[in-house]
Amino acid sequence: MTAKLLWFMISFVGIMASVPAIALLLILIFRPNINGFLSHHSLAAGVLFALYGMFVSVMFFWLQDLFIVFKPAAGTAPLSKTEVVNRLEKALGTPGEGKSIIDFMKTDDKMIITWSSSVDYFQVTNAGAKNMKRVIVLTFDEKNHTAYFLMKDKDWKWNISKDRFHFSLNYSLGIFAEYQTEIYPSVEYSENGRIRADMKRLTYNSNDLWNPVQTAALSAGWTLRGGMIPKFSHRLLFSLPIALVFFGMALFVTSLHPRSAYDTGATAVKGQGQEGQSDVETQLEKALPYLTNETIELSLDGIMRTPKQYISQDLRKAFVAYSNGYLARQDGKDDFKLKLRSFAQENGIEGLR
Numbered sequence: 001m002t003a004k005l006l007w008f009m010i011s012f013v014g015i016m017a018s019v020p021a022i023a024l025l026l027i028l029i030f031r032p033n034i035n036g037f038l039s040h041h042s043l044a045a046g047v048l049f050a051l052y053g054m055f056v057s058v059m060f061f062w063l064q065d066l067f068i069v070f071k072p073a074a075g076t077a078p079l080s081k082t083e084v085v086n087r088l089e090k091a092l093g094t095p096g097e098g099k100s101i102i103d104f105m106k107t108d109d110k111m112i113i114t115w116s117s118s119v120d121y122f123q124v125t126n127a128g129a130k131n132m133k134r135v136i137v138l139t140f141d142e143k144n145h146t147a148y149f150l151m152k153d154k155d156w157k158w159n160i161s162k163d164r165f166h167f168s169l170n171y172s173l174g175i176f177a178e179y180q181t182e183i184y185p186s187v188e189y190s191e192n193g194r195i196r197a198d199m200k201r202l203t204y205n206s207n208d209l210w211n212p213v214q215t216a217a218l219s220a221g222w223t224l225r226g227g228m229i230p231k232f233s234h235r236l237l238f239s240l241p242i243a244l245v246f247f248g249m250a251l252f253v254t255s256l257h258p259r260s261a262y263d264t265g266a267t268a269v270k271g272q273g274q275e276g277q278s279d280v281e282t283q284l285e286k287a288l289p290y291l292t293n294e295t296i297e298l299s300l301d302g303i304m305r306t307p308k309q310y311i312s313q314d315l316r317k318a319f320v321a322y323s324n325g326y327l328a329r330q331d332g333k334d335d336f337k338l339k340l341r342s343f344a345q346e347n348g349i350e351g352l353r
Contacts, residue, residue: 001210002177008067015059019052033302042254046247053246057239061229068175068226070214078145078221085111087220088138091212102209111138115209119202121186128159128166130182132204136213139227147217148227151175151206175226178206288325296326297336304343311347319344320351327353 027034038045072078079087085106092102092113105112118131135152151174158167181203188196217224229235288296303311303319323340326332344352 001206004067005175005177008063011063011067012060015063016056019055031301031305033298033305035298036302038254042251045254046250049250050243050247054239054243057242058235061235064175064226064228070218070224072218072221072223076219076221081140081142084140084147084217084220084222087216088113088213091216092209109140111140112136113138113209113213115204117202117204119182119184119200121184121200123185123187126159126161128157128184130157130184130202131155132180132202134178134204134206134209136209137227138213138217144223145221146223146225148225148230149175149213150227153178174228176206177210178204180204288321291325293326293329293332296322297333300326300336300340304339308347316347316349319349324351324353 088111089104093104101115101117103114103116105114113136114133115135116131116133118129120129121127133154135154137150137152139148139150140146141148153170153172155170156168159165181201184200184202186198186200188198214224229238300319300322303315303322306315323344327337327340341352343349
């Protein structure tokens with residue numbers, strides 16, 4: 001079980017990281033205008049994030065089907081569900097220390113196997129207790145000779161001393177492997193009045209409960225599979241809220257995203273057409289002193305990546321304004337300045353200083 005869970009988690013983390021890694025690689029190769037996309041297409045960005053969230057959640061269950069499966073040896077003839085249940089009861093019903101430590105509850109298609117233990121301790125000024133309950137739920141599909149399993153943990157403990165009281169209750173559901181040992185020092189009084197110090201131990205190993213279940217089921221010709229939402233339609237319904245959460249997060253993040261310098265230029269161009277303000281160069285020159293070299297480079301790079309047939313007169317003016325502002329800066333990159341002049345010459349743009 002531990003090895004299967006390890007491979008499951010490694011694969012799941014790899015899938016989660018693969019999509020952002022591929023997106024980053026494409027960005028580095030094609031260098032699109034990310035700022036412009038986030039500013040003008042926030043809805044599309046939200047949809048992409050939502051699809052990513054749904055993809056990750058669906059892949060979580062697909063990896064469960066791939067890794068969390070235990071199959072019987074080839075050629076093992078499957079027994080009936082009744083015989084499988086009888087084998088499980090026989091394997092787990094052996095008394096320990098004079099009493100049975102495993103409880104069973106059966107329905108038409110389910111079997112609930114429960115292991116529980118507790119310990120009480122007393123230290124004169126400090127007393128408490130710890131209870132552990134571990135459950136395996138098997139859902140039988142007799143037609144396909146498959147048993148879907150889930151594991152549940154329910155722990156509670158309390159502690160009281162002269163100055164405080166503590167109580168906690170923990171519950172978990174899923175598929176996991178667990179190894180746990182807790183030691184509690186305790187003081188006990190015997191019948192003859194003597195005091196005896198004792199170290200009380202509460203130990204649990206999930207293999208002690210799982211291995212007999214696995215052996216009994218596989219020897220009966222049945223397959224064991226992870227049972228976290230086995231139906232595909234239910235998995236999609238589970239994925240929808242996750243997609244909505246990713247969608248909302250994307251919209252929130254893009255709403256906080258500052259509009260790029262190119263957007264500022266576009267606003268200035270729009271204002272000129274609507275309100276009769278001065279030309280584009282004048283409008284942009286007012287903003288240039290407040291922009292960093294990186295911001296100007298990003299805006300100019302976006303213009304230079306625009307297909308030649310879509311370079312309007314307004315874009316030409318914006319290019320001239322940005323370029324002159326950048327060329328005048330002593331800390332500008334020389335190779336980028338050469339690139340600007342080369343672009344202007346190739347596209348017949350005049351006005352660079």
